[in-house]
Amino acid sequence: MIIFASEKALSFIQINNISESSLNRNTMILRLILKNFLSFDDEAQFDMFPNMKRTQLAGHVYTDLCEVPLLKQAAIYGSNGAGKSNVVKAMEFLRAFALDKDFAKNLELGKFFYLLKKDAGKEPISLAVEFEIQQHFFFYEVELTETFVAKEGLYESFPKEGKLDLIYERKQEEVEFAQAADEAIAEATRKMLEKNPLASLMALNREFPIIADARCALAAQWFNGQLEIIGVHTFLPTLIDLLRDNQPMMEFVRQLVSSLEVGVNDMTLQETDFDSWAKQHIAIAQNLPGDLDKVKSLSLNANTTPVLSINVENGVRKVYQLIFDNIGKGGFVGTLDTSMQSDGTLRALTLLPALYYACKQGKTVVVDEINCCLSPTMVKGIVEYFAKTADTNGQLIFTTHDNQLLDERDMLRSDEIWFVDKREGASVLYSHNDFKEHHTISPFRGYNEGRYGAIRFVNLLKDYAN
Template sequence: MKFSRSMLVRFVVKNLFSFHDETEFNLLPGKTKRLNHHKYKVNQVEVLKLSALYGANGAGKSNLIRSISLLKKMLLDSSIPTAFSTQKFRLSKSTGNEPVEMSIEFFTHSFIYYYAVSINEGIILDEYFSSLAADGEDEMIFHREYKDKKTSISFFKEFEEKEENKTLKKIIETDLLKTNQPLFSLLNTITNDHFIHIKEAYHWLNENLTIIYPDTKAAGLVLAIDANSHFKDFAVDTMESFSTGITDLKIEAKTIEDFLGRGKEKEIEEIKAELKNNPEKKIGFMANNTTKENVAVVNDDGEIMVKRLVFEHIGEKEEKFEFSFSEESDGTKRLLEYLPVLNNIISQSQTFIIDEIERSIHPLIVKELVSKFSADEVTKGQLIFTTHESNLLDQEIFRPDEIWFAEKNIIGATKLYSLSDFKEHNTIDIRKGYLSGRYGAIPFVGNLHDLNWHKFQDEAK
C-alpha cells in the first residue's frame, strides 16, 4: 500500500489581528544540506517536517495560529467567523475598509491544494481553489467572485463542458450559495464526482490539521487508552520515561447516575436523550467541574456510561495508589495532552500546530521531545509550534529554515522571517545570537533600568 503524505506547505494572511501587509509563513526548505531527513517530498515538492516560531510577548506568534484556526473554522462550519470583521488590523485607518485576505497551501492524497479567500463586511468577495497533480499540472477547480452585488462562479473546463453541470452551476449561484458562505464548504456537501478534490481537502482540514492551544484538553485520550492497548502501552511508557511517578493508566467506568449523583436528574435525562436519539453519536464529552478534566460519555448498548482516567503510582512497600486527574501536576497534565500528538506524529501523516509548546513543562523535557522527533528519520507527521524556550535554538535540532521569528515593526504590524535569511554557518551558536538580539524578535527591556517603580507606590502608613 502506497503511503500518502498530508502536510502544510504555506499560509498567508493580510489585515487580520496584528498582520497588516501580506505576511507569509511556509515550510519550504532552503539551500542548507543539513538534516536532509527533515524534508518530505511529494510531487517533486519538498516540505519541512518541523518549525519553531520565536518572538517577544505580543509580537504576533499566537496570531498566526489564531489566523490558521479561523480559516479552518470557517471552512468546516461553512460560515464567516465574526473575527473577520471585528479583528482587522487596527493601527491603520485605511484597513477598516479593506478586506481580510487569507490563503493556505497543503498536500494530501498526492495532490497539492491551494485555497485563497478575500472577505469584507461579512461578504466573500473572492474565493479560489486549485490542485496541482503529480504530473505538475496546475488546475483551477473553482473561482468565485462578488461584483455589483452579484456572485459569479467559474469551474474547471471539464465540469463546465457538461450540460447537466451548467444547470447545477446556475442553481448554486442563484439559489444555494449565500454571500457569507464559502463555496468550498457548500461543494463538500454536494454529491458529485467532480468535487472529489473538495472532499479530500475538507478531510485534511478536519482530520489531519490539529491546532493545540495552552488550554486545549485531550478529550479523546480516555477513549484512546480504553480502546487501543498499543496506545495505552505507549502512553504508560512515555509517562514513566518522564519520571512523572505514573506507573499505569487505568479507565474508571461509572453509570452516569453514579457519576453525577443526586440532584442532576434533568442533566442526566438530557445527556441520555442526546446520545440515544443519535445512534451515530455514541460518544460525547463533558467537563467535570470537580476535577477540571474532560470525561467520556459512552452509549454502551443503551446504557450511558462515564469513563475517566485514573493514575496509578507506587508508594512505599511497593503499594499501588490511585490518583485522580486533579491530583496530578500541571506539567503532568500537559504531557498527557501531548500523548496523542506524540503517537500520531510518529505513525501518521498529520500536521500538529502547538501554541506555547513549553507551557507547564520543564525546558529539558521539551528539548528532549523535540530532539527525538528531529532525530527520527522515519517519522510521518509535521510539528509546528510557538515558543520562548531558547534552549531549543540548536542547529543539531533545527535547520535554519525551520526557525522563524515574529517581530512588530514601527506601526505595530507583525512581520515574519526565517533564520535562513541571516545565512549563518552551521557552527554558529544561534541561541547566543538570539539572546543578544542578533536576529531581533526579543523583548526590548532597556527602559526597565530607568524605571523608578517606587514613585508609584503609596507611602507607608
C-alpha cells in the first residue's frame, strides 16, 4: 500500500516483511543481444567474455566461480544520445517482461521499436540474455510485435560446447516443451496464452505454475533476485529497513560513505521510541496513516529521500533514522539526517547497497550513468574499490561519461571497455578489445582523440558563427 501526502511532499510505503532474500552466490550475466530496440536497429551484442590472451589485470577475470571465464566488470561509454542507456533499458525490459505478465500489455510498445527508418515496426523487437545461476546456464530470448509475442524461448545453455537444450519454445500460443505435457496442460497453456498474447510464459508460470520443468523456476529466480538495475532516477524507499535488517551491509555502507569525501565522518542508525518521537514531530506524526496499529513496517520518504522507518518489534513501535556525523568549522562534528544531505551523498546511498551485493552476494549490478550527481573522484573511488577488491563474487556493469577512468591502467581491462556510437542514426555497440593496440597505449588519449568513435566534439561558437 502506498499513501501519498502531497501537501507535505511525503510518501509512506508499508511493508509487511523486509528481509534480505536468500541469495544464490555466483550468478553471472554472460551476454545480452538486442535488435530493433529503441536506438538499436541491427543486432548488437554486449558480453562479459574476456580475451584470455590479455594478461593485464588477470584478477578481473573470474575463472573459478563458474564453468567459463567471465569478466567482473564493464564500463560502457558513448556521447549523449548515442544509446548507451538503451543497453540498460534492454536489460530492464527483459527483466520486467519475464516477471510481470501485464508489463508489455500496459506499454506503448510501438515506441520501443527502432523508428528511424521507412519500414519501422514491420520486424519484431528481439532481445535475448544468457546468464548463470546455481551452476546452470540459461539462454532466454523474446521477439515482440505490438500485439503479440511472436517467439519466446528458454533454453539451458552449455557455453563451452556452444549448445542449447530446449526447456520451452513458444510461437504465439503454441508451445513446445522439453518435457512433454499431457493434453490437458497443453490446452490450458494454449488458452492462457490466447487470453494473454503479450504476456511472457515465464511470468504466467510464476502466477499459474504449469511448467513441470524446475529449470524454468530457477531461471526466473535470476531475473527476480540476482539482477540489480539502478537507473538515473532510482532511489531506495526502504533503505533504512534494508540497512537495519542487514548488519554486514550497514557496516559496509557506513565505512565506504565516510571514505567518499562528502563531509561525512560517520553514519549510524538511530533508534527512538515512537511516542517520544511523535511528541517532537507533531506535524509529521499527524500525517501518518490512521491505521498505523495494523502496520508492521512503514517507510517515510520526502520526495526521493528516505527519512525514517517505523517498525513494531516485540509489541513496541520504534522509529529508525539514518544520522550522519557531518564535519563543520574548526573540526566541529554535527549530526544531520538524510533530508539534509547532498544529492551526491544520497546517490551514493543508493549505489553502495548494490555495490555490497556485487562484492559479497554474487549479484549482477547494472548502473546507468554511474557519474550522475557524483564527482569524478567519487566515481573513481567506487569503481576502484570493486576493481581492486580481490574477493568479489559478482559483476558491476555501468554506463558513464567519466573518461578519466580510462586513464587508470589498473582500473579497466581493454575487454571491460565498451562503446556505443551512432552511425546513420542507429546505435552500434563494440568493445575496445576490437582495436588491435599495444597494451601501453592509453585508452584515455585514444578516446579523447576520437580514435574509437563514440564521442562528439562540440564547438557551439563555430556553429553559431556560421
